[in-house]
Amino acid sequence: MKTAVSLLLDAKDIVGESIVWSGEEKALYWVDIVGWRIHRLEPSNGRHDVWPTPDFVTSIGMRADGGFIVGLRRTVCLWRPGGAFEEFAVPEPNLPDNRLNEGRVAPDGAFWVSTMQSNLHPDGSPKDMDRNAGAIYRIDADGRVAQLTPNAYGITNTMAWTQDGRFFFADTLANEIYLFDCDVATGALANRRTLGAGFPRGFPDGSCLDAQDRLWNCRVAGGAAVVGFDTDGDLVGLVELPAGWPTSCSFGGPDLSTLYVTSARFTMPADHLDAHPLEGGLFAVEGVGRGLPEPKFGACAQNPSVSEKA
Template sequence: MNARVSLVLDAKDVVGESVLWSAEEKALFWVDIVGRRIHRLEPDSGRHDTWATPDFVTSIGMRRDGGFIVGLTRTVCLWTPGAAFEEFAVPEPDMPENRLNEGRVAPDGSFWVATMQSNLNADGSPRDMDRKSGAIYRIDPAGQVSRLTPNEYGITNTMGWTRDERFFFADTLANEIYAFDHDPAGRAIGNRRTIVAGFARGLPDGSCLDAQDRLWNCRVAGGAAVAGFDGDGRLLELIELPVSWPTSCTFGGADLSTLYVTSARFTMPAAHLDAHPLEGGLFAVAGVGHGTAEPKFGMPG
């Protein structure tokens, strides 16, 4: 492949995450967790809007009936731009030391969200972690919450569903990417196996699948790249980026042929940011394949 990387927006996100493409609006949406804001960008026109959030905002997905489903620190909310955040579900009401992290709409229209021990103080500064207490949850369109795994993960990242009923997931702290089997109804996962372990470039953060079910994984914490893996975890390509902490990615554009990548500048000292001012930016990568349309939350019509 002949990947070509370009800067789309010098967003200066503290922790950019959960980027997705709206074909209807021809726009990208993503969050800045620590910056407590949601972005909307039309790449063609350059129009850029942001909305402040009442708490750390950790994930976002589109809804079938319009608007979005959004993960905040501990609650999952329904939201329409310009309106209030309406509480919809609380996955772990009895685990106050945990927070939400990765979240994505599944092919069946449910919203899957994963938790972790909070690594953030109230002011957004880093907090030490001393245990692995994260789990994966499924929230159906009626708001019913089901736990899909034990509370045994460190920093939960990556969610992707293949056409042959596999589910990909990652634990950043363990530097591992997993494949599970999941039932056709999408309500359970099992038979976990590790497909990527100890990969030398950074640590696994967010990912997306392309139309061939290849996994494109952002390598955070100094990885400075997006790694393309096949379904068995074999490296296919490494896309070098001009930022050291890429965080999440999605395919977008008119034919879903552009890979958009968010990044972070969390905990980076001023001297590093002076020397690397694009940290926290949004990037486009051309020439790596095509994606598929993002599912929407809600009962299929």
């Protein structure tokens, strides 16, 4: 596999995450969790817009009726650029020590979010974790929240649905990627198996699927790479990056053949950043494969069969 990597934007994100491609706008959207901001970039002409957020912003997805669904620290909101963040759902109202992390629109139009014990103080500095408290939730178009897993995961990352009804998920702290059988319309998950356990390049962060259902996984915390796995857990590719903490990726561009990758500079000392100035940048990778269009929130199946949580 021959690939080419380039810096697309020297974003200097503290924790860049949750990148998505809008085909209609020919633009990328992503968040900087600790920077409290949402980015928009048009790769073809370099136009770059940034909007502040009222709290840590953890994820973003497109809505079918325009605008976005956004995960903040505790709440899921509806938002249009330049407008207010309108509270839509609160997945864990009774777990104040947890925060949201990964979030993505599923193929049926529901919004899935995951939680974790918060690793951030209010000022954005790192906070120690002492338990696995994260879970996965499904939010439908009416705002109903269904809990899909127990609160048993450390740092929850990666959400990707194969075309034949399987679901990828990851626990960064465990250095494990999981594959479930998945009924997307209800959110029911079964038959969890572990892929890529202990892979020696960093730890699993965000991911996306290509059109062949291969998972491209960002290896954070020193991994400096995006790694490709098939659904058997076999390695299908490795892309070296000039940033140690890649965090999230998405296929985009006119034919969905460019892999866009966010990164982080969280907790990095000044001397490291002086020596590695591209940390926190946005990168473009050519030659990996092609993706599929990103689903949009707003066409959720009703009456999930899993137990609901207010």
